[in-house]
Amino acid sequence: MLWIELLIFLACIVIGARIGGIGMGVIAGIGLIIFVFLFQMPPGSPPVIVLGMILAVITALSTMEAAGGLDYLVSVAEKVMRKNPKSITFVAPFVTYILIFASGTQHVIYALLPVIAEISRKAGVRPERPMSISVIAAMHGLVASPISAATVALVGSLAGLDVTLPQIMMVTIPSTLIAVFIGALSVLKRGKNLADDPVYQEKLAKGLLAEETQSEKKVLEGKELALAKGSTIMFFLAIVVVVIVGMFPGLRPTYETIVNGAVQTGQISMAKTIIILMLATAGIIMVFFKAQPGKTIAGKTMKSGLVALISILGISWLGSSFYEANQLVIIDSIKTIIEGQQWVFAIGLFLLSILLFSQAATITILMPVGVALGIPAPILIAVYPAVNGYFFLPTYGTVIAAVSFDQTGTTKIGKYLLNHSFMLPGLVTTISAVVISLLLTSVF
Known part of the structure; x- marks a missing residue:
């Protein structure tokens, strides 16, 4: 029966992934119908607190976007890259990393990719180099970000182990930054320069390349710029407060409740603290920096965030049901595999991602x-970067976008599917991040 249940679980994942969008979440609902109503398996439970944290963070980020904060961040990132065109292979991934780290969402990379392609082409640098590593850097910037959905989920998952957000960041930030640098080195000399690339030269000779134009973006000026800057500062202040409260648990308020006639003292959890702080941040941005509710809901961040929420709700609930029904078998099987080699858990994270x-x-x-x-x-913190395995199949949105934005054709999906431009930097960066994290955790 276990294998049939596993087959259904995997089928829901594959079908949902092929549909895309909220497909994974809703197809998981079909799986739950089969598990719970037909097979009479335990219903499991969705990660309510994790979903609440993600929703609160998305709301705060969406209000910042509505106030122009994300446009402002992208404009700053673009200026930095244009100042160092010849070093774009190193500058682009680190600018991307910082932007994703600060914003907590990958979707802002879509505004950077055409800029990276344009700058590298003008500088004579093979666009495949900065484009491929920038896509990977975005994934690792998200892992390091204290307010990304993944990190929030990790904090929630490790809550019972007394793991704090600063402890996670002390490992993930240096490990991913160093790993991105190593990843950039791995593509520094990759392929021929544009001047020597026959495919590019042929396209150039045939006039198949569109004229290079300055990327069209909304220019923030006057009051709009002030509001955008203000919303960005407010959002970053909220992140700082979250980190400080995580570092000093005593800052979290205590409260009293009456249970069976006796007064009991409790302290608000870190998860609820994050939810409250992020919702309050969204409110402040909306009131003082004129983020319109309609624009907040209609923004890219809210839309992509809701897709993530529905997907996590469905697939994690389905996984919870499967796990509860087969808990002993699963634990015994995995325990045998990883006994004495707990880092192997990273492979499981990589494959599932x-x-x-x-x-x-x-x-x-x-x-x-x-x-x-x-x-x-x-160990669980150290293997966290292994969740960045979704570059492996060249079907993820940022991967496809990078290929389409590179007019030179150097950033590509190979003939054999897996020999694509992102495989080398993806493997090098992800493996490096896990190895460095393991070394750091052994020291700390």
Whole structure:
């Protein structure tokens, strides 16, 4: 019966991934019908607190976007890259990393990719180099970000192990930054320069390349610029407060409740603290920096965030049902595999992320299993960057976008599918991040 259940679980993931969007979440609902009503398996439960944290962060970020904050961040990033065109292979991924780290969402890379393609082409640098590593850098910037859905999910999953957000960041930030640098080195000399590339030269000779124009973006001026800057500062202040409260648990308020006639003192959890702070931040941005509610809801961040929420709701709930029904078998099987080699858990995260195309969903499903297996918290934090395996199949949105924005044709999906431009920097960066994280956790 286990294998039939596993087959249904995987089928829901594959079909949902092929449909795209909220497909994974709603197809998981069909799986739940089969599991719960037909097979009479335990219903499991959705990660309510994690979903609440993600929704609160998305709301705050969406209000910042509505106030012009994301446009402002992108404009700053573009200026930095244009100042160093010859070093675009190194500058682009780090600018991308910082922007994703600060914003907590990958979708802002869509505004950077055409800029990277344009700058590299004008500088005579093969666009494949900065484009490929920038896409990978965005994934790792998201892992390091304290307010990304994936990190929020990790904090929620490890809550029972007394793991704080600063502890996670002390490992993920340096490991991913160093890994991105190593990844950039891996593509620094990749392929021929544009001057020597026959495919590019042929396109150029035939006039198949469109005229290079300055990327069209909304120019923020006057009051709009002031509001955009203000919303950005407010959002960053909120992130700082979240980190500080995580570092000093005593800052979280205590409260009293009456249970069976006795007064009990409790302290608000870190998860609820994040939810409150982010909702309050959204409110402040909306009131003082004129973020319109309609624009907030209609923005790209809110739309992509809701897709992520529905996907995580469905697939994590389905995974919870499958896990609860087969908990002993799953734990015993995995325990045998990873016994004495707990880092192998990273491979599981990597493989599942390929199927789910979601770091947060991968964490929500597998990290509780790691906790149940008794894997120490430092190891679980160290293998966290392994959730960036979704570059492996060249079907993710940022991968496809990078290919389409590169008019030179150097950034490509290979003839054999897996020999695409992102495989080398993706593997190098992700493996490096995990190895460095393991070294850091052994020191700390």
